[in-house]
């Protein structure tokens with residue numbers, strides 16, 4: 001089979017497309033023919049091995065698991081002897097975050113990991129992004145922020161994978177959503193349901209004149225300290241982007257008042273919880289409360305271009321490797 005392979009940590013140039021052995025599933029694993037896999041910001045961080053403390057898990061000097069890619073949609077082609085949850089031929093979607101490997105034609109992953117059946121009416125490209133922005137938006141709006149009917153929520157970076165999902169989840173919970181995005185994405189976020197839009201290139205978020213219960217910062221160019229004046233008395237600053245200052249605010253905010261900072265790592269939640277979130281997202285798709293646009297599609301041969309684009313930070317909606325496209329290497 002063909003798959004992407006990272007020869008070291010670094011720029012997209014560390015990625016090669018190589019002939020690799022098809023992995024075989026052990027007793028509790030399934031072998032999946034990958035049809036689509038998301039290209040994500042988290043994946044690009046793993047490629048660079050930064051922040052450096054991440055290398056304690058990823059491999060000190062080079063990637064321990066050199067085939068990149070975590071989320072996937074595809075078809076089960078073999079099951080281990082102890083697998084009863086899935087059958088050969090079943091369509092599935094999920095996240096192989098522990099060992100990665102979804103930027104390849106075949107992938108093995110534990111049958112009791114983050115993997116659920118994918119209904120026929122959901123395409124592989126959409127299935128592949130459910131575990132990126134999809135469940136992250138759901139986790140941050142519903143669980144971390146506790147968004148309720150009538151809350152005023154600001155989403156900074158509302159045009160990205162996480163932001164566009166969070167926007168729609170917040171709307172489905174009955175919140176009033178102010179989306180912050182660039183002028184090129186105003187129509188896009190309005191179509192997703194934003195009540196108000198702030199163009200970060202021409203308008204000042206801090207001078208909007210409204211107070212927010214939740215400031216969800218997917219770009220991480222704000223902080224609790226910066227936005228205190230536009231939060232309600234018990235408002236929260238929430239960001240999915242880990243940093244030492246954010247962790248400091250998470251630990252110490254709330255000591256001198258009700259305003260707090262919050263962070264969570266969606267991919268580190270237990271598999272059972274992530275599977276439940278995936279099913280919740282699928283229900284939201286079914287009830288037409290959420291839609292995922294896959295605006296950037298690459299073949300496996302374009303793995304470097306795909307990574308360069310994600311590194312730029314200008315994604316609208318979602319990006320995938322479409323494994324059904326012809327591969328040249």
Ligand SMILES: NC(=O)c1ccc[n+]([C@@H]2O[C@H](COP(=O)([O-])OP(=O)(O)OC[C@H]3O[C@@H](n4cnc5c(N)ncnc54)[C@H](OP(=O)(O)O)[C@@H]3O)[C@@H](O)[C@H]2O)c1
Nearest residue numbers: 041042136157159160161162182200240264265266314315
């Ligand atoms: N903790 C977790 O559980 C978790 C899970 C998944 C992802 N993440 C993290 O979440 C972050 C966001 O991921 P993502 O995939 O949503 O990123 P993304 O798709 O690259 O989205 C970034 C979006 O923000 C817009 N943008 C850029 N600069 C902006 C600014 N100054 N103000 C407002 N919008 C701006 C970009 O559009 P334009 O540049 O065209 O304006 C783009 O649409 C990443 O750091 C990722 O690692 C965390």
